[in-house]
Amino acid sequence: REKLEGEQLLDGRYRLQKMQGGCVALPVLEEKLSQLWLPQEMPCDLVQIQDPVASRAACRQTPAQKLRDKLRQLLGENWSEELERDVPCAWQRHGNLVMLSEDSFRAALWEKLGPALWETVASALGAQRLARQGRVLPDGMRSPSVTLLLGQDGWVEHMDNGIRYTFDVTKCMFSAGNITEKLRVASLPCSGEVLVDLYAGIGYFTLPYLVHAEAAFAHACEWNGHAVEALRRNLALNGVQDRCRVYHGDSRQVCSATQPQTPYPHVAYTSPSLSFQLELQDVADRVNLGLIPSSEEGWPVACRVLKKSTGGVLHIHHNVESHPVSAPPQTPVLQAEQGSPEAADSDGGAQDPVEDGGKETLGARIKPEWQRWAEATAARIQELLVELHGQLWCTRILHIEPVKSYAPHVHHLVLDLECRPTVS
Numbered sequence: 001r002e003k004l005e006g007e008q009l010l011d012g013r014y015r016l017q018k019m020q021g022g023c024v025a026l027p028v029l030e031e032k033l034s035q036l037w038l039p040q041e042m043p044c045d046l047v048q049i050q051d052p053v054a055s056r057a058a059c060r061q062t063p064a065q066k067l068r069d070k071l072r073q074l075l076g077e078n079w080s081e082e083l084e085r086d087v088p089c090a091w092q093r094h095g096n097l098v099m100l101s102e103d104s105f106r107a108a109l110w111e112k113l114g115p116a117l118w119e120t121v122a123s124a125l126g127a128q129r130l131a132r133q134g135r136v137l138p139d140g141m142r143s144p145s146v147t148l149l150l151g152q153d154g155w156v157e158h159m160d161n162g163i164r165y166t167f168d169v170t171k172c173m174f175s176a177g178n179i180t181e182k183l184r185v186a187s188l189p190c191s192g193e194v195l196v197d198l199y200a201g202i203g204y205f206t207l208p209y210l211v212h213a214e215a216a217f218a219h220a221c222e223w224n225g226h227a228v229e230a231l232r233r234n235l236a237l238n239g240v241q242d243r244c245r246v247y248h249g250d251s252r253q254v255c256s257a258t259q260p261q262t263p264y265p266h267v268a269y270t271s272p273s274l275s276f277q278l279e280l281q282d283v284a285d286r287v288n289l290g291l292i293p294s295s296e297e298g299w300p301v302a303c304r305v306l307k308k309s310t311g312g313v314l315h316i317h318h319n320v321e322s323h324p325v326s327a328p329p330q331t332p333v334l335q336a337e338q339g340s341p342e343a344a345d346s347d348g349g350a351q352d353p354v355e356d357g358g359k360e361t362l363g364a365r366i367k368p369e370w371q372r373w374a375e376a377t378a379a380r381i382q383e384l385l386v387e388l389h390g391q392l393w394c395t396r397i398l399h400i401e402p403v404k405s406y407a408p409h410v411h412h413l414v415l416d417l418e419c420r421p422t423v424s
Helices: 002-006 030-035 063-078 081-085 108-113 115-125 176-186 206-211 225-237 296-305 341-345 368-389
Strands: 092-094 097-100 129-133 146-150 155-160 163-168 194-197 217-222 244-248 286-289 312-321 393-407 410-421
Touching (some): 063 081, 063 108, 063 115, 097 115, 108 115, 115 129, 176 206, 176 393, 194 206, 206 225, 206 286, 217 225, 296 312, 296 368, 312 368, 368 393
Parallel strands (some): 097 129, 194 286, 217 244
Antiparallel strands (some): 092 097, 129 146, 393 410
C-alpha cells in the first residue's frame, strides 16, 4: 500500500477489501496500470471487482468532484487536463433537471461519446434530465436558447414564497434575481383591488398579487405564447384561475372602444392569437409594468387602464444608469408631487398609502440619478394622463426600489407612482 501511494497509483475513491484466502485487494487507478510494477517479493494478481466499496473520502465528495471522477472512469486513458477544464464546476438545478452552462463539454471528444456522456453526467449529479444553456435570443421576448440533452421535455416546477411556478426551460426563462421584488409585491395592500399586469410572463408578479397581496382580480397581458401556456398552468396550480383573465398579444395595441371591461368575468379567458387589440380601459387600481430595460412603451396603456374616477398606483420597472464617483452624494426619497400646489393641499387630495408593506424606505441609499429618473417619469406620466383625460392629474413618488444590479453602474429599479385625478 505504501508503495502504491508513493507512486500515486492507489485509487483513493475505494476501500481496501478482504478477499478469500486471507488476501487483500488494493484499488489502483485503471489509467495507470501500465506504470504498475512490484518487486518479486511482493506477489500479487490483478482482479476486477464489479461493485467496489467507496472510501469514506469518496462519500464526502462534492458533486463537482463526483462528476469529474465519473467522467475520468468513462474516458480511461483518454482523460486529459484539457477535458477536465471543460467540465463544469457549477450548474442550475430545476427539480430533476440540471441546466449546464453554455461553455461546458465543448471539446470534440465529448461528442464522440454520444448518449453515454449525458447518462454519466446525469447519474453523477443525481438528475434524470439534462439541458445546456445558450444565449438569450434577440427576439423581443427574451426567449432562451436551451438544448435538451437528456429527457423528453423541459417542463420543471419551482416553489417560490409558497407559490408554484411551472415552465418549460427550453422556451421560457425564470428570473431568480427578481425574488426581492416578488416578496415586496406580495406584501402590498391590494385587498379588493383590480390589477393589470402588462408584461405578465409566466406570472412572476401576477401570482404574488393574487395569492399573497389578495388582489380581487387581475388582467394579465403577455405576447409570448410559451409564457402564456405556462401562465395558464400556474394560475391553475395555485387555484387562482377564476380571478385572472389572460390576454395573449401585444399590450401596446389598445382598442379604441370606449366601454370599460367587466372586472370579474366568471371564467378565465385567453385571447386566441397575437393579432389583437387590448380592450381594457378604466379598470385598474394598480398597474404592473415589469419590463426591462424599459417599460416606457407601455406607459400610455397603463394610463388608459387606470380608473378614471379614482386613479391608482403604477409600478414602473426600468434600468437606470448611475455614474461612479468616489463619494457619491445621496438624495433622500422625496414625496414629490407633480401637479398644481392647489391640488396638493385640496380636501380631495389622495391619502398616503403604505406601499412597501412596512419596509423601511431606502432614503439615504437612493442615488441622485435614480431620483432624477423617478421625477422625470412622474412628470411624463402626468402629461400622458392630462392628454388622455383632458383634466389635471397629480402624480406622487411613493417609493423607489432597487431590485438588482443589471450591469456595471446599471440598476434595475421599480418606481411606485401614485396617480390621482384632481377634484375640481
